[in-house]
Amino acid sequence: xxxxxxxxxxxxxLVLVILYAPIVFIAIFSFTEAxxxxxxxxxxxxxxxxxxxxxxxxxxxxxxxxxxxxLIALIxxxxxxxxGTVAAIGIFNLKGAKKNTMNFLNNIPMINPDIITGVSLFLxxxxxxxxxxxxxxxxxxxxxxxxxxxxxxxxxxxQMNPNIYEAALDLGATPSxxxxxxxxxxxxxxxVSGFILSFTMSLDxxxxxxFTRGTIGLETLSTYIYADARKGxxxxxxxxxxxxxxxxxxxxxLFINIRQSKNTEKK
Amino acid sequence: xSKRSSWALPYFIFLVLFVVLPLLLxxxxxxxxxxxxFTLANITRFFSDGDxxxxxxxxxxxxxxxxxLCILIGYPTAWILANKxxxxxxxxxxxxxxxxxxxxxxxxxxxxxxxxxxxxxLGKGTLLFGMCYDYLPFMIYPIYxxxxxxxxxxxxxxxxxxxxPSEVFRKVTLPxxxxxxxxxxxxxxMPTVSTFAISEFLTNNxxxxxxxxxxxxxNNSMWNYGAALSLIMLVIIAITTMLQKDNSEQLExxxx
Numbered sequence: 001x002x003x004x005x006x007x008x009x010x011x012x013x014l015v016l017v018i019l020y021a022p023i024v025f026i027a028i029f030s031f032t033e034a035x036x037x038x039x040x041x042x043x044x045x046x047x048x049x050x051x052x053x054x055x056x057x058x059x060x061x062x063x064x065x066x067x068x069x070x071l072i073a074l075i076x077x078x079x080x081x082x083x084g085t086v087a088a089i090g091i092f093n094l095k096g097a098k099k100n101t102m103n104f105l106n107n108i109p110m111i112n113p114d115i116i117t118g119v120s121l122f123l124x125x126x127x128x129x130x131x132x133x134x135x136x137x138x139x140x141x142x143x144x145x146x147x148x149x150x151x152x153x154x155x156x157x158x159q160m161n162p163n164i165y166e167a168a169l170d171l172g173a174t175p176s177x178x179x180x181x182x183x184x185x186x187x188x189x190x191x192v193s194g195f196i197l198s199f200t201m202s203l204d205x206x207x208x209x210x211f212t213r214g215t216i217g218l219e220t221l222s223t224y225i226y227a228d229a230r231k232g233x234x235x236x237x238x239x240x241x242x243x244x245x246x247x248x249x250x251x252x253x254l255f256i257n258i259r260q261s262k263n264t265e266k267k
Numbered sequence: 268x269s270k271r272s273s274w275a276l277p278y279f280i281f282l283v284l285f286v287v288l289p290l291l292l293x294x295x296x297x298x299x300x301x302x303x304x305f306t307l308a309n310i311t312r313f314f315s316d317g318d319x320x321x322x323x324x325x326x327x328x329x330x331x332x333x334x335x336l337c338i339l340i341g342y343p344t345a346w347i348l349a350n351k352x353x354x355x356x357x358x359x360x361x362x363x364x365x366x367x368x369x370x371x372x373x374x375x376x377x378x379x380x381x382x383x384x385x386x387x388x389l390g391k392g393t394l395l396f397g398m399c400y401d402y403l404p405f406m407i408y409p410i411y412x413x414x415x416x417x418x419x420x421x422x423x424x425x426x427x428x429x430x431x432p433s434e435v436f437r438k439v440t441l442p443x444x445x446x447x448x449x450x451x452x453x454x455x456x457m458p459t460v461s462t463f464a465i466s467e468f469l470t471n472n473x474x475x476x477x478x479x480x481x482x483x484x485x486n487n488s489m490w491n492y493g494a495a496l497s498l499i500m501l502v503i504i505a506i507t508t509m510l511q512k513d514n515s516e517q518l519e520x521x522x523x
Contacts, residue, residue, distance in 0.1 A: 008353040015344050019366050019400065022377035026369075083278055090275025102275055105282040108290070111453065111508055113461040115478045119485055119497045120289030126490070127292055143285045146278070200368055206464060207478075211485065225372045226464055234376065242373050249368045257358050 023246060030239035048240045062235055065224035069203060072134070072220060076141035077198035083142065084149025085191050089183070091150065092157040106147045117144055118211030125212065132214025140212040141202045148201070149194030156190040293501060296494030309495035319480060319496070326477035329391075330459035333398045334406075337455050338448060340399065341406035345447070346440075348407070349414035360411060364404050371401060375468045389471040397469040398459055405458075406451035413447030414440070449511050457504055 030048070034041045091102045109117060121140045125132050160183075168178040206222035213223065228234050300306045313319050347353045348360055366374065378397045379389060387393060421443065425435045463478035477500065484493035 005353060008347045008350070011343060012347055012354070012359070015340065015403075016362060019363065019403065022374050022381060022400075023366060023369055025381055026373065026377045083281065086274050087278030089271050090273065090278065093272035094275055095272075098272075098275075102279065102282075105279070105286060108282075108286050111457075111504060113458045113478075113500070113504075115461040115463065115481055116290075116293075116497055116500060116504070119481060119493065120293050121285065122485065123292040123296055123490065123494060124285070124289040139285065143281075146281070150278075204367065204371055206372055210482075221370055222372055225370060225376070229372070229376055229468060238373065242369060246369050250365060253361050253365060253368075254358065257361055261357060 026239050027243045027246070030243045034236070047237050051237045051240050061219065062224065062237060062241070065219040065221050066241070068134075068218065069220040069222075072138055072141060072209075073199050073202035076138050076145055076202045077195050079138075080142050080145035080149050080198045081191055081195045084146045084194055085153050085187060087146070088150045088153035088157060088187075088190075092154060106150050109144050110147050110151075114144075114205065114207035115211075118208040121208070122211040125214075131216075132212055133216045133218055136212045136214065137209050137218065137220075140208050141205065144205070144208060145198035145201060148197045149191070152194035152197065153187050153190040156187045160186045290501065293494050293497050296491050297498040298495075300491060309491050310498075312492060313495055313499060322475055322480055323477055323499075325474070326460045329394065329398070329476065330456050332395055333402065333459045334452055334456045336395065336399045337403055337406040337451070341403055341451065342410055342448070345407045345410035345414055348411050349417075363407050367404050372464060372468070375401065375465050379468050379471075389469060390473060391470070394466060394469045394474055398462070398465065401465060402455045402459065405454040409450040409454065410444060410447040413444050417443055453507065453511060456507065457500075460503075461500060 029040065031043055031045065032040050033044045033046050087102075087106075091099060091106075094102060112120075117140070121136070121143065122132075124130075125136050130136060164186075165178055165182050168182045169175070173181065204222070205220075206226065209220050210223055210226070213220075219227070225234070225238065228238070297309055298305060298307065300308065313323075344363070348363070354360075375397055378400060379393065382389060382393045382396075417440070422435050422439050425439045426432075430438065460476065461478040461481070462476055463482045466474055466476040466479060477496070481493055481496045481500075484490075484496065
């Protein structure tokens, strides 16, 4: 039994090592000055300093890409959370064929690979003669994010005891009060996980942004990295930036999980 | 609450505008020429174009191999993670999903760089490994979810009735976890066929996958042919989705 346990732990450890190798690699080489990724020219924190003081070759490009990425992700996931929550309440109250149709339509963006979503929206904007840029990228991101919000909120609705809502109304709450004080608190965990999922998918997206950003020179981190890599040389400051983003997310996730497991222990 | 059903309407309109209409436009552009006249030329061009066909075949091959590799590595991982004897911490599970939060292109570039440093020539082998690395979390997570929610009394009952551990796995655990495997396959297979950028980075532009040809055609303003290639992918997606639906319905009907 013990040998089995050791074997299981070793296997998990091995997969994790392989999974994290490239990330650790980026992190290690963020502490050297060399331009190319696998080149070690001695320990240095110059890249970090460059990143924070903005004194790098094309700092404006990288920083505006970062800003665009965060802004697009924030707007898209806020709108997706709102649209998806309203939609989930609506879908939950639908019946029969209408409900099935909505569920079916909601599934399509999740099944479609990025490139299909990207190409199809590109054709839409071309067809409607809408010039592409910020707005079209944000609309595209809302399109692939909202289904995940719906999917996270719907279970909260079906777990809820409908009598609580009715009781609030019977006790004199207006429908909008009942919504704010009864429904929303119940849905909040689903909305939060939908929002987090939307935000991270938007951050990581490459293909959809690539097809819907038009030709105005809008860059997000993904498209910036793509263009950089095609030119042959990655902006070295990307290494410390990626390291910082990774550590930040690692801490947030560990924090959330430790808090959650404490909560469940209490219960 | 019943009046709230109208709340689905804005999203319905949104979905029609940004999901249904764009997909119909793929069909429209695929079946017309530059002047908007109906033609099948784009479709027939694909089937007579040796380059496109061989890229397509290669993409399917790579996608099948990648999916199998992900199941091979991912299933045991998910099984161990869901097994209470080996793992009780949710943090370990999070560790497997965490790499997805680092920009995929950046990770892929680092993977390619690691191969180069190790002296491995970039080619099909590195493509497969890199793809597997990118998509593994998408396989582990759905399988883990199903295994984790599975009622242990099923396998305990099988054990009590005299099944050996290997039989318990083969006849109880594995069939019950199939829905997880199938959704993992859905999340790995089609995205692999359609990747671009990732395949270029991992092979130093030596190997193109189907996604790359679609991208090249769209970017070079050959929208009609690009749309036709996208339509072919859509058809495959529709078929695999329907197959998956049939399977999972059968499974549910068979086990419960």
